[in-house]
Amino acid sequence: MSDWPEGRNGGPGERYGRGSASPRPESARAMPRVRRRPAPPQSPPHIPPQQGPGYEDGPGYDSGYNTGQVYGGGGQRGGGHGGGRGGDSGYVQPRPAPNWGRRLKVGVLSLVVVVLAVSVGTYFWADGKLKREVDLSKVIDRPSEGDGTNYLVVGSDSREGMTAEDKKKLHTGSAEGKRTDSMMILHDGSNGPTLISLPRDSNVEIPSFVGSESGKKFAGTGRQVKLNAAYAEDGPELLVRTVEFNTGLRIDHYVEIGFGGFAKIVDAIGGVEMDIPKAFKDKNSGADFQAGKQTLNGEQSLAFVRTRYAFAGSDLDRTKNQQKFLAALASQTATPSTILNPFKLYPTMGAGLDTLIVDKDMSLWSLGNMFFAMKGVTGGEGTSMNIPLSGQSVNGNLVWDKAKVKQLVEQLKNDEKVTVKGS
Numbered sequence: 001m002s003d004w005p006e007g008r009n010g011g012p013g014e015r016y017g018r019g020s021a022s023p024r025p026e027s028a029r030a031m032p033r034v035r036r037r038p039a040p041p042q043s044p045p046h047i048p049p050q051q052g053p054g055y056e057d058g059p060g061y062d063s064g065y066n067t068g069q070v071y072g073g074g075g076q077r078g079g080g081h082g083g084g085r086g087g088d089s090g091y092v093q094p095r096p097a098p099n100w101g102r103r104l105k106v107g108v109l110s111l112v113v114v115v116l117a118v119s120v121g122t123y124f125w126a127d128g129k130l131k132r133e134v135d136l137s138k139v140i141d142r143p144s145e146g147d148g149t150n151y152l153v154v155g156s157d158s159r160e161g162m163t164a165e166d167k168k169k170l171h172t173g174s175a176e177g178k179r180t181d182s183m184m185i186l187h188d189g190s191n192g193p194t195l196i197s198l199p200r201d202s203n204v205e206i207p208s209f210v211g212s213e214s215g216k217k218f219a220g221t222g223r224q225v226k227l228n229a230a231y232a233e234d235g236p237e238l239l240v241r242t243v244e245f246n247t248g249l250r251i252d253h254y255v256e257i258g259f260g261g262f263a264k265i266v267d268a269i270g271g272v273e274m275d276i277p278k279a280f281k282d283k284n285s286g287a288d289f290q291a292g293k294q295t296l297n298g299e300q301s302l303a304f305v306r307t308r309y310a311f312a313g314s315d316l317d318r319t320k321n322q323q324k325f326l327a328a329l330a331s332q333t334a335t336p337s338t339i340l341n342p343f344k345l346y347p348t349m350g351a352g353l354d355t356l357i358v359d360k361d362m363s364l365w366s367l368g369n370m371f372f373a374m375k376g377v378t379g380g381e382g383t384s385m386n387i388p389l390s391g392q393s394v395n396g397n398l399v400w401d402k403a404k405v406k407q408l409v410e411q412l413k414n415d416e417k418v419t420v421k422g423s
Contacts, residue, residue, distance in 0.1 A: 126349055126353055126364055127364055129350070129353035129354060130353060130356065130358055130362065130364070130367075131356060131357045131358065132358055132359065132360045132361075132362060133357050133358075133360075134236045134237065134254045134256075134357065134358065134359040134360065135212070135237065135359070135360055136237070136240060136251070136254065136360070136361065137360075138210055138212055138237045139209075139210075139237055139241045139244070140210055140217075140241070141207070141241075141245075142244060142250055143244055143249060143250040144250065145250050145252075146249070146413030146414065146415070147189060147190075147413065147414060147415035148187055148188055148412065148415045149187070149188045149189070149253065149369065149370075150185060150187050150249060150250060150251050150252050150253075150412070151185070151186040151187075151188070151251070151252065151254070151255055151370050151373075152184075152185060152240060152254050153183070153184045153185075153255050153256075153326075153370075154180050154182070154183050154184075154236070154239070154254070154255065154257075155181045155182040155183075155256075155257060155258075155262065155305070156179065156180055156181060156231075156256055156259075179228055179231065179232050180200055180227075180228045180239065181200070181306060182197070182200065182305070182319065182322050183197070183198040183227065183239075183243075184196060184197050184198065184319075184322070184323070185198065185243070185247075185249070185251075186370060186373060186374060187412045188369055188370065188373040189412070189415040190415050191415060191416060192376060192381045192417075193373035193374070193376045193377050193381065193382035193383075194377075194382055194383045194384075194385070194412065194418050195323055195326075195327070195374070195383070195385070196384075196386070197319035197320070197322065197323055197384075197385070197387065197422075198227060198387055199227070199315045199319055199386065199387070199398050200226060200227055200228040200315060201226050201227070201228075201315050201396070201398050202226065202227040202387070202397065202398050202400060203224055203225075203226070203393045203395075203397035203398060203399050203400070204225065204226075204227050204230070204242055204246045205223065205224055205242075205245065206220065206221075206223045206225055206229075206233070206238075206242060207241060207242065207245040208220035209234065209238050209241045209242075210237075211234060212234055212235050212236075212237040212238065224393070224395075224397075226397055227242065227243075230242040236254055236256065236357075246400070247405060247409055248406070249412060253358065253359055253361070253362050253366055253370070254357075254359040254362075255357075255367070255370065256356070256357040256358070257355055257356055257357075258355050259302060260355060261352060261354065261356065262298070262301070262302055262355075263298030263299060263301065263302050264298060264352075264354075265298075265329070265333075265348060265351045265352045266296065266297060266301045266329065267298040268344070268348040268350075268351045268352075269329075269332065269333050269338055269344065270344075271295040271296055271301075272295065272325065272328050272332055273293060273294070273295050273296075273328070273332065274293070274294060274295075274296055274304070274324075274325065274328060275293045276289050276290070276291055276292065276293075276294065277291060278291050279291045280307065280310040280311070282303070282307040282309055282310040284307075284309055285302075285303045285306040285307045285309075286299070286303045287306075287307040287310065288303075289304070304321060305321060305322045306318070307321070316386060316398075316423065319386055320386070323384045324384075326374060327374060327375070327384070330371055330372075330374040330375035330377075331375045331379065333348060333371075334371065334372065334375050383418050385418075385420075385421070385422025385423075386422040386423045387400055387405060387408075387422060388404035388408065388420060388422055389401055389423040390402075401423075404420050404421075407420050408420040
């Protein structure tokens with residue numbers, strides 16, 4: 001056995017390195033040999049996740065590079081965002097700036113979706129209110145189609161839905177049934193709209209026709225009657241047949257409104273402003289107007305368009321007032337203050353659609369075109385006139401000027417500028 005004490009690594013001379021040949025001092029030789037207790041077991045050193053097995057520096061590797069102190073990354077290799085968990089730098093990262101471009105796109109898209117939803121809902125609501133009761137397929141022997149669109153616009157004295165108080169207030173009387181109080185042809189074409197009044201006392205011939213209810217065919221006998229008698233005899237279908245037969249112009253759509261609906265539309269938009277050139281009064285219609293600009297409510301408007309006995313031209317003067325009023329009504333209704341205000345738009349549409357009677361092929365699009373064509377008449381884009389007359393018949397009916405009517409119809413069919421002058 002060696003005289004040298006055993007080192008921790010089992011070799012002699014630990015002080016000088018393993019296997020050293022340097023002699024130990026005498027004093028050290030004389031000291032008794034002491035065995036050291038084994039060190040207590042220690043827990044394995046903490047190895048950060050990034051320095052664990054499989055990491056690039058191997059298990060327990062400590063490079064001596066304190067990333068947390070340099071970057072505030074909480075000791076994570078490669079640094080992190082300042083102020084992060086475990087960071088000790090005190091730096092707080094600012095919140096990212098709002099993405100206004102994205103927010104604007106989302107806002108615009110949301111607005112478009114809302115507008116489309118409201119528009120679609122309004123369309124189906126309005127479409128469901130239209131009373132498509134007139135079947136023009138029952139009209140026989142029709143003229144050929146021309147360019148543009150022709151509407152027969154009829155104002156009837158229908159009292160449907162009116163109470164006794166309403167009839168008294170509006171001076172409508174209580175007669176049963178319906179009669180036409182006004183009739184107009186509105187042509188909508190590329191040369192601007194043309195509005196032609198057909199006096200209800202016009203002398204016309206009742207042609208052969210098929211009964212709207214019975215389906216039975218009635219042969220023409222050459223009967224001469226007032227135009228409004230055709231409506232009274234067999235309703236809208238016979239009126240359309242009679243107008244087409246006596247003019248040679250094909251009617252594409254039929255629109256009718258009664259007394260009550262007319263007054264409600266005016267009240268819904270807050271009245272219609274009119275400039276009345278001369279004061280007049282009529283006890284039959286209830287009219288009592290002073291000259292000058294004034295706003296007419298529903299009751300006054302109905303009296304205005306129905307008055308004829310107060311004028312020297314009777315029905316001819318009345319048709320001129322009807323044209324003037326309808327154009328003003330359309331012009332003042334189609335304004336941003338009405339169209340963009342749901343509190344005015346829906347009551348106005350509801351009042352009109354509830355009382356409108358149209359043909360089965362009428363769409364909201366066609367009805368809208370008619371409305372704006374009517375507005376164009378008063379806006380200087382079109383023409384308004386009475387149908388040309390040549391005099392009166394022996395029974396007092398108004399006789400049409402056949403040559404001028406033929407020329408007028410040809411211009412409308414070809415969608416040409418109207419040069420014919422009305423009566």
